[in-house]
Amino acid sequence: MRRRTTVAAATAAALSAALAVTALTVPAAVADQSDADTTFVNISVNHNLDYTVGVEATKKRVFSVSATVSDPSGVKSMSFELWHGSEDRTKVDGVMSGAAQCHKINELTSYCEALVTADPNVNLRKNALAGLWYMAPVAVDGAGNVTRGVGAYFAVIKRQTYLSQTVVTPDPVKKGTNITVKARMTVAGWEQKKNVPLIGHQVLLQYRKGTSGPFVTLKKLKTDRNGWATSTVKATADGAYRYDFATTSLTQPTTGAADYVDVK
Template sequence: MRIRATVAAASGALALSAFVVPAAHAADAPSYKTEAVKALSASGKSAFTASTAADLGVSFSDFKIASAIKVGTTNHVSTTVTYTLTHGANYDISSDDFANGPFIYKGSSPETADNVLFGDAPADCTATSSTTATCTGLIDIYPGDDELINSDAGTWSGGALAIQYSTNDSTVQSGLGATNVQRYSKLTVNASPEPVKKGKTITVTGKLSRANWEDHEYHGYTNQSVALQFRKAGSSTYTTLKTIKSDSTGYLKTTTTASVDGYYRYSFAGTSTTPAVNATGDFVDVQ
């Protein structure tokens, strides 16, 4: 099980509630991740001031990350981050003594973040000039190791850091981008009876659920608007028939009138904390 902890930096309390390497992966985790944590919780200096950035003469720009990261209950999830690294002309970023990579944090700043997530390994960089490089790194998330709690869902900010192992010097830059870390959603549907006579009533049931990062199960998403949609056989387009709300367990139930053969599905538009999802259409033969 993953350990959550709080570290105090010299500049103030730095709440990094999810930066410890998961115990299940600690044996083979690269040293980069440990050093990245140290950069964010640097003892004796602030890892978030311009003076730190001057130590390495490194800056980051053109930070790009997915608009949303969908995380389930147990499976490892990673998302790619790209950015430009700018450094002094006399600095060798290919040295084994140097590493850099992205991170994301939940909160207004890294200093007060509720949670911070890194990549397992440093970014790969390709020089584009004597002072710039394009870099690609990952954010790695292990929900099964308790890296997230439900309140973590929503908007996270992005940053990047660079470290020099031999001197413990580092550059940390925050506020470079944003992403939504979302609780993965599921949606089911069942239309009956099948077959049905034209003009008769069809009952359509289903359930909307989403990942719970604290007990690693899926639970009903309550009081959410969900559209009942229909696609006529031979067509590729769904049309919304009505919108209903999920009940206290995420359960969905409504009725409609049979007219022609086709597929019924429920469709959820999503929220900032939970991604959109469509149920697989259920075919009804109308006789």
């Protein structure tokens, strides 16, 4: 049995484009591998849903990782390894893995998909484990040779976020009167085993006139030390108010439920 490694060069584009997974593989320059290189293409995390996985405070999340694998002697088996902390596997602070089921496309190529479990009670016990996870596909070919792909393969594991129902007071309200719009922002606390306030993050106060049409942004503001977003605006017409939170490198996006206001 031989062990081989295919190497992919991580580029700035791979990291900047939403930490997307790329599938550029360059076989290692070893003479006895030239006639038996395993290649990995079309690597997908979470079925290409931006390669991102959101995980709640206490519930495990099962997600898929897949690849199309080719080898001159065929593909016997496949697995995926994920780790956090450093590209150097000797300095990791978190690991995940999953064995794949492979479906033969032809004698040389198979489509392989694994289910990986992200669990706050097992492999996500620290909030600091949110963010970029390195990933390596590992294949065994028909001759028993093991190839481990390394390089520009990534997944992003994020903490799930939540916005409470927006509350507008007073309601109903006289036209031209100030109204207060409040909602609370929380995030999955993997360490705390519960949702905790998301402090000091920007949210957008949005408004939709009437009962249909798009929401427009009125203000940008940050949540306070208890996770509350509070803003004051003048009531001009019947409509709905809500808060919206964009994604970060560590947290998922979310939009709160709107509150409709009757303006007299």
